[in-house]
Amino acid sequence: MSQDARLSRVLHVLIHLSLRNRTMSSAEIAKMLSINPVVVRRMMAGLRDRGYLQTTRGSSGGWYMALELDEITVNDVYEALNEPNLLITGLAHDHPTCPVEASVNDMLNNVNAEAELLVLRRYRATTLADLAQDAMKK
Amino acid sequence: MSQDARLSRVLHVLIHLSLRNRTMSSAEIAKMLSINPVVVRRMMAGLRDRGYLQTTRGSSGGWYMALELDEITVNDVYEALNEPNLLITGLAHDHPTCPVEASVNDMLNNVNAEAELLVLRRYRATTLADLAQDAMKK
DNA sequence: TTTATATGTGATAGTGTTTGTTACATTAGG
């Protein structure tokens, strides 16, 4: 399957929005990411709904930050994207009564759950301010 | 994105092949998994190439184990599937010189790498015999 | 030797998710 770059893109945008401390239109953001403005609006809608961003319509409207970078974690952004799947490895459920299938799937489920926990733990421990500070050092 | 059930399916098949200790045709395996025989042949080809399985063509041909279950790890099977991607979270590479993008991607890369390492460590530590033994207890 | 039955593999379509694009209603500043 293919991959999902929304988290990477949205984090990038949020930090720029905060550093520039001004409103940016979807078109301006889209050009920055080399993607389509409609895709920008779609992927940022959840962040507006959760109060991390605000938008204004009409002329000279656009997107601006509603919180500081240290008030938002990577996990907050991940959840605002509707918590997309993290892992590709899926389970086959063809013989629900087969103990071999159950044993295989239990193992894969455990491994996936551990990996997911690790990722989410890191997401929760990282604020956007941490990322911005890291960027300053480059 | 959608997910990839090949690892789950192949592990299931290998354990059955070994427990039954006989040749099974692609059609028989396909019925067991409720999938198409051609898909079976394709997803098991790498295992044959690596010597975990053998095939015979012609009448009464099919697939049989070439090794014991305790000689194969989950990681061996994963590699025989050509090491498909484990994680969905991808990186955006639109502004290679932007330090913010670099900082975001470094973080995501580190997290992904750690999660992948965890998964592969578990895959390497688990033999098919472990899974079969676990299935016996159910 | 012929026949039936396998695998091996190319070609093409189906499926689900992200991304691309168009279209248009809605909103708001100048």
Next chain:
DNA sequence: CCTAATGTAACAAACACTATCACATATAAA
């Protein structure tokens, strides 16, 4: 009013796994 922005619906494109058909090749068994 006019311009420029968001909000969304609708639908196509891209991508990977899966489904299916077709057929060459191989081989056991009659």
